[in-house]
Structure formats: C-alpha cells, structure tokens
Amino acid sequence: MNKADDPSINAVKVTVLGCGSSGGVPLINGEWGRCDPSEPRNRRRRPSVLVETAGKTILVDTGPDMREQFLAFGPPERIDAVILTHYHADHLNGLDDIRHYVSKQGHTIPLYVLPEVGAHVREHFHYVVKGFAWYPPLVDIREIEPEQGIIRVDVEGVPVDMWRQNHGRVDTIGMRFGPFAYSTDCVDLSPDILGQLRDWQLKLWMADAARIKPHPAHAHLDMALDWMRQVQPERGLLTHMSEFLDYKTTRAACPAFVEPAYDGMELLIET
DSSP, rough: OOSSSOOOOOOOEEEEEBBOTTTTTTTTTTTOOOTTTTGGGGOOOOOOEEEEEEEEEEOOHHHHHHHHHHHHHOOSSSEOOOOOOOOOOHHHHGGGGHHHHHHTTSSEEEEEHHHHHHHHHHHHHHHHHHOOOTTTOOOEEEEEOTTSSSEEEEEEEEEEEEEEEEEEEEEEEEEETEEEEOOSSSOOOOOHHHHHHHHHHHHHEEEEOSSSSSOOSBBBHHHHHHHHHHOOOSEEEEBBTTTTHHHHHHHHSSOOOOEOOOOOOOEEEEE
C-alpha cells in the first residue's frame, strides 16, 4: 500500500456530480451568501462523484440531487456499485433513484458501507433492502470495517483503499482509487492517514473545505489547504463548499496546485 500506483488501475475518470455543502448553493431560500450568482461554478449541488475505472462505474453517495445531477451531466449507462461515505441526508436521501438502474440491469446493486450506515439504511430504507409488495430489493449491503487503519476492499473487481475519517459525531469513509483519493466530510485526518496519502503520490485528491471559519464537523479552508501542503498531490480539489466560499475568491486564496471543484467537472487521470 506504500506504492504510488496499483497495476490493476491504469486510468480513472472522475465526474464531480456535486461539490456543495448540505444545503447546496444557492440555499433553498435563494441566498447565495458570499458567492457571486453570475459565476456558474458557484451553483453547487450536494456532494457526490462518479468514478469510472477498470471497466466499472462506481457512484460515491446518493444525495437528494442525484436525479438532477445525472440528467445535467449525462447519466451513466450502468452503475456497478455504490459507496456511501456516511448516512447524512445530503449523501444518502436519493438512494431510491437507483431503482431504474436495478430494473435495467436486472439485479441488485452492491452498496458498500460502514456497519452503522448499513444499520441506518436497513431501518430507514427497509424497502430498498428487502423490497416491498411487488417492488424488488434494490441493494445488496456489503459492510466494511476499516477500524483505525486502511483496508483494501474489492469493489466489484476494483481495488479501493478505505479508511475511517472523523466527521464530528459520526465517521465517514475516505477512499482511494489508484491515483485518485476522496476525503469529503471530515474534520480530522490522523498523521498516519496524511502520511499514507502523501506516500501514494496522488495525481488527484479531493478534500472537504466547507467554510472559511472552523466548523465542528468539517475542515475549513485553511485546514484543507494545510492538508494539501502536507499530502502534496499533483492536483488538489476542494469539495463540500458552502455559500461562504465564492469560486474565484477561493481559487485566488489557493496555492497553484489546488483549486475549488465545480459541478460537472470531468477529470481523466492516467497512471
């Protein structure tokens, strides 16, 4: 796991479906905060990425904007697996929308989750797991437990390194697909995790940067930029950005190798 590349992953395509915070930008009442409404890159949906690699399409998080995201940026032909970073509404509440992919593909879709997330889905989305009346189940829950370190998980033939991240009162999953790593919704990353991220010599790392001022559950801008300087990815992207982070103002505050993400951004990473 100390090597920078994985021989089974030669290229990764990442589509940023959403890079906003839990309320999106603008907020539901139309407030833009410090964001310039005339800058299209300030319009942010709830956080999610689509990862295509090794012939598989993996969706990370199914927020309430999922349908709109797919229609805006081009729906994938299929979904081979879903990874939920955690069970907060902005990352989960669009889960039901995968039913049309299940119908088209003819089988349930594997859902990779922490144990506590699996329990939440079984309780609050029981029909998605067990089916209801004439509706078939949609997901096959696969629970993973990174404990305190990093584990490699076979996600439908794609090797994905995963670890727990502190998100205030809950944990989230951080993950790495070969040259690309994703760390949304976290307020603390241990020196061991930061060291491993640096050792991987990442070509792209997306990290949480929710606000300008410190927050109890999210990295703020200065913290995220400090992480970026420690990890030194070839390219860094900021995600989960609230209405307090204007695109152009934030970009001007970043070092040359870091920039804010924007919805619909596509990145092809080759090893």
